[in-house]
Amino acid sequence: MMTGRIATRLEELRSELALGERRLQELDRERLDVQQTLLRIAGAVQVLQELLDEESAASNGAVPSVVAD
Incomplete structure (x- = not known):
């Protein structure tokens, strides 16, 4: 009788683990999407x-500077 309950609980936990792993993958994908959007x-x-800045500089008569990275 005890073996049956253990086996049932083991299957429940395996199922929860699989759900949790899938959800974590979904969250990772969502995080990447948000990161790319930002x-x-x-x-x-x-x-x-x-x-x-260029428009403001032009209206003040200054020559806009080019910033090189």
Whole structure:
């Protein structure tokens, strides 16, 4: 009788483990997607900031500088 309960519990735990591993993979994929989105947003912010700086410099009569990375 005890063996049957142990085997049942073992199967329950294996099932929970598999679910947990799948969920962790989903979260890892979601994290990568969010990370890529943030990278794109940061790039857009940088471009817009540079355009704004150039426009501001042009309106002040200054020559915009080129920044080399």
